[in-house]
Every structure is written in structure tokens, then in C-alpha cells.
Amino acid sequence: MLIAQITDLHVGDRPKVDGRDIDTLEGLRRAVAHLNALVPRPDAVVVTGDLVAEETLANYQAVAAALGELSMPGYVIPGNHDDRGLIREVFGGDGYLAREDGFLHYTVEDFDLRLVALDTHDPGKEGGLLCQGRLDWLDARLAEARDKPTLIAMHHPPFDTGIADFDIIGLSGRDAFGEIVARNTQVQAIACGHVHRDIALSWCGALVAVTPSTGYQYALELDPNAATRKVAEPPAVRLFLWSPGNALTSHMSYVAT
Ligand SMILES: [Fe+2]
Ligand SMILES: [Fe+2]
Secondary structure (H helix, E strand, O other), X not given: OEEEEEOOOOEOOOOEEOOEEOOHHHHHHHHHHHHHHOOOOOOEEEEEOOOEOOOOHHHHHHHHHHHOOOOOOEEEEOOOOOOHHHHHHHHHHHOOOOOOOOOOOEEEOOOOOEEEEOOOOOOOOOOEEOOHHHHHHHHHHHHOOOOOOEXXXXXXXXXXXXXXXXXXXXXXXXXXHHHHHHOOOOEEEEEEOOOOOOEEEEEOOEEEEEOOOOOOEEOOOOXXXXXXXXXXXXXXXXXXXXXXXXXXXXXXXXXXX
């Protein structure tokens, strides 16, 4: 099976990057067309947050209309540039968003690879948070299916990237999260966004992959004194290829602009 990830749609933003006008809604539409044209077609698409630039109903409706063109199921989670109430209002009808505790975390049980989607949104902050309640929820969900290969999706990466401006808006609660991941060896990979770049590392026994934005990227800036800046690098989607008996394989697929 094939699970695709897109991230950091930032719909509503139209930045000028290296002299070029970027239309983030058009970027999302191109990513959707790219996913629909893949052979074999992905079984599902997870959208790992920062759906919009400004949290307005109109922006979320634009995201929903574009994702509505997907020819496979799509699942959204929030990033820092998101609003839980508006996501629930626009996407709640799809039925997968949990209602019991206010967080937008859930599992998808329909596939050979189990999807566990986490909500790292911390209202008013750019950094992310996995509080005790969310960690307990994750621990309980993973305990339900210790033998089922699992992909975790979340907006904020649980590690320092080396890019200073992103590391100061990283994830709180990462140590406790790492302990849970380390003792749940069914967690094959963790799909993240937030950094608008391609990053991969081995962390607590799982592959952690950060995926570029469908809209615009940030420069690789490892100088701790440098500020981040947007850069004209290509948008991409990530594909997680899974077949029983094989390791989960991550591919990046660039979207033509
Ligand atoms: Fe973002
Ligand atoms: Fe973000």
C-alpha cells in the first residue's frame, strides 16, 4: 500500500520568493493533481498541518474544495497556522476527527499500515506541544495494536533540525513522546511538516521524515546566527510504500511548477 503525505499548504498566502509570485492555493491544486496521476495511486493522503496562512473560514473552504478533488481519502491534522474549531467545522463531516477530548487526533484502521494522527497545535504559539493528555491518548492507542505496522503523522518534528529559527519553535513534550515511540516498535515512521524542507533521521527506533511544503520552502540555513528565508526550491509530496515483510520505504516525489 501507498500512503502519501502533503504538508504546509499555507493557503491564502501569496509570497514573492526569489522574485517569483507563489500562489499557495495553486500549489495545493497541483499537488492534488500530481497525487491523482500517480501509478499506482496512493491509497490515502495525510495532510500534516499549516493548512492555511490566516485562519479564516474562506481559506479552509478553499483547502477543502482543493482536497475534494483527491481521488482517494484525505485526512487532515492541524499545525501552528491552524484553528481547531474551523477545521472541525469544515472537515468534521468526514467523520474521522475525534470529538471526545477536543484534540484533532485519531487513528485510521482501514489499511495494512495503521495511521495515528497527532495534534501538536498549541493555540497562540508557533511551537508545538504534546501535553500529558495527548501523550496518554497516544500511549493508549498504540497499546491497542502492538503488532500492526504504524505510521504516525504530526505537524511539529520531535527533534532539533539545526535550523535555529525552527528549533526555537519546535515541539514541547518530545522526550516523553520519544519514550512512547521507543517502546512501541510497531511505529515504523513519523511523518512531519513545519520546516518546509526535506529532512530525515532515525529517532527512537523510527524513521522521522519532514516533507517540503506544497507552496514554498525555507532555505537550508545551518548558521545559528542566520535568519530563515523563503527559497525557490520545488514543492514535493512524500510517499510511504508499505508491503508486508518489507521495510517501510519513503520516497519524495517532486511536483512540477
Ligand atoms: Fe508551515
Ligand atoms: Fe508550522
